[in-house]
Amino acid sequence: MDKRFEALQQWLEQVLGFSNYQIAPASADASFRRYFRVRHNDSSHIVMDAPPGKEDCKPFIHLSGILDKLGLHVPVIKEMDLKQGFLLMTDLGTQVYLDKLNTDTADALYGDAIKALIRMQTYKGNNIPDYDRVLLLNEMELFREWYLGRHLNLELDHKQQAMIDNAFALLAEEALSQPRVLVHRDYHSRNLMLCEKNNPGILDFQDAVIGPVTYDLVSLLRDCYISWPLQQVQDWVFGYYQQATQAGILNNIDLPQLQYWFDLMGIQRHLKAAGIFARLNYRDGKPGYLDDIPRTLGYVKVVAANYPQLSDFAAFVELITRDTELTAES
Numbered sequence: 001m002d003k004r005f006e007a008l009q010q011w012l013e014q015v016l017g018f019s020n021y022q023i024a025p026a027s028a029d030a031s032f033r034r035y036f037r038v039r040h041n042d043s044s045h046i047v048m049d050a051p052p053g054k055e056d057c058k059p060f061i062h063l064s065g066i067l068d069k070l071g072l073h074v075p076v077i078k079e080m081d082l083k084q085g086f087l088l089m090t091d092l093g094t095q096v097y098l099d100k101l102n103t104d105t106a107d108a109l110y111g112d113a114i115k116a117l118i119r120m121q122t123y124k125g126n127n128i129p130d131y132d133r134v135l136l137l138n139e140m141e142l143f144r145e146w147y148l149g150r151h152l153n154l155e156l157d158h159k160q161q162a163m164i165d166n167a168f169a170l171l172a173e174e175a176l177s178q179p180r181v182l183v184h185r186d187y188h189s190r191n192l193m194l195c196e197k198n199n200p201g202i203l204d205f206q207d208a209v210i211g212p213v214t215y216d217l218v219s220l221l222r223d224c225y226i227s228w229p230l231q232q233v234q235d236w237v238f239g240y241y242q243q244a245t246q247a248g249i250l251n252n253i254d255l256p257q258l259q260y261w262f263d264l265m266g267i268q269r270h271l272k273a274a275g276i277f278a279r280l281n282y283r284d285g286k287p288g289y290l291d292d293i294p295r296t297l298g299y300v301k302v303v304a305a306n307y308p309q310l311s312d313f314a315a316f317v318e319l320i321t322r323d324t325e326l327t328a329e330s
Helices: 003-015 058-069 106-121 133-151 158-176 215-221 230-246 255-282 287-304 308-329
Strands: 022-027 034-040 043-049 077-081 086-090 180-183 209-212
Touching (some): 003 077, 003 086, 058 077, 158 209, 158 255, 158 308, 215 230, 215 255, 230 255, 255 287
Antiparallel strands (some): 022 034, 180 209
């Protein structure tokens, strides 16, 4: 029996006065949150179920207000019950970017997403957590703990541990050297909705921080769920560079510097993502994300190999992924 779902229905019916409504799951989530689409009186809303003690609604509410004031298209909160962890919000529709992206639509859809990103990065404020060194390193440790340790059952020797430590330190240092902006942290094709007006709709922003300028750009363009040719990605990066420079986000920064930061930021993010995908399988019983690890670590192998300071780490990732592929084929 799903007691939280019963409590959610009671809230809709007894507190909000909903009757003769239809409710169905709206989306999957890589967390303890659940989302339901509620159709009532010819209107559609989304209900977030965020179990207290596991999820905190307040950051979502806080960021929703900030992004809305910036003119970004985010869900508007209509009703809330923080004690139970329920939010009733406007519905941004069912057309997820991932389902609509193809060679014909990509330029337009990414163009809209980059414009929205630029607007988000113009935010000036100090009431959002900092993306500091501790958080950057802790995220990469997920790769060592959950992918290398739990998924591959690797026992690393001292030399390998030191090599990984050095790579993590370099990636964190380069991330911290970048201009700092509002960072969504999951700005990718599963959290962007195709909308007729003010495209895209933006979801899942509750973990936003103030951090590296390239983080969301690499989340968008080197997506863990869909990949694009290198030249096309570089063209989009150049388009971002022009707009961000004009907006005053990038001051006295040339394109090669941005590209370098973009590449190394991507390695940091993809190491974190591989660890999270493994954790989702073993801790949370969500095995579907394992299918996204080869693409995610594929970025790491290709990009890290271009930088001499990461050559040992690139060779290590190449070796472990090759061994994994051979095992899968045997």
